[in-house]
Amino acid sequence: MRLDWNDDRGERFGAHQLSDGTLRAIALITALAQPIASLPRFLSIDEPELGLHPSAIGLLAELARSVSHRTQVLFATQSTAFLDHFDAEEVAVVERRDGQTILERLDPECLDTWLDDYSLSEIFDKGVIGGRRDAPDLWSSRVKLRKPSSTACSSRIWTHSAFTPTAY
Numbered sequence: 019m020r021l022d023w024n025d026d027r028g029e030r031f032g033a034h035q036l037s038d039g040t041l042r043a044i045a046l047i048t049a050l051a052q053p054i055a056s057l058p059r060f061l062s063i064d065e066p067e068l069g070l071h072p073s074a075i076g077l078l079a080e081l082a083r084s085v086s087h088r089t090q091v092l093f094a095t096q097s098t099a100f101l102d103h104f105d106a107e108e109v110a111v112v113e114r115r116d117g118q119t120i121l122e123r124l125d126p127e128c129l130d131t132w133l134d135d136y137s138l139s140e141i142f143d144k145g146v147i148g149g150r151r152d153a154p155d156l157w158s159s160r161v162k163l164r165k166p167s168s169t170a171c172s173s174r175i176w177t178h179s180a181f182t183p184t185a186y
Contacts, residue, residue: 039069043078046070050081054088062092067100079103098139106138111149122148128171147171 022032033041046066067075079100082091094112095101101109106126113120124147126133132141141147 037069039071039074042069043071043074046078047081050078050085050091057085057089060090060092062094064094065096066093067095067097072099075100076103083108098142101142102137102139104138106133109138109147111147113148125171132171 020032022030023036024030036044046063049061049063066078070078075097080103082093085091093100106124106129110121110123113122129141129147132146136144138147142149
């Protein structure tokens, strides 16, 4: 099978002539825009924002949101720009604590105080919602930040203990 494109001037070109970002965008759109009968129950995509134009990141988030009522979509990202295209209730933070991988869903009500003044990416950068090894403990220090009424701004949704290989 061969796939060619024609641009607005009638020029014909093939997939080998497309940039990595364009090919990645086509793959992501294809995965998310499948016919309903073909959609898997679960889609997991690692770092979907890589290689995409900044304006395409928001379109990708909207596309995922539009299919999320038909399939579960999980994006793994470290991109704060991508994070800002989601609402707090759509985000789960992954952390490693005491040898366990922990996923915690954010609590939008707890974050309301923060979200009045900061974006999700800003409160991520400040270490408020976790997921950062290098962030200071800003819950205990009160430097320039208002502390919400509760420090539990997330609830655990999944825990996995580290796999320890056994020699036979």
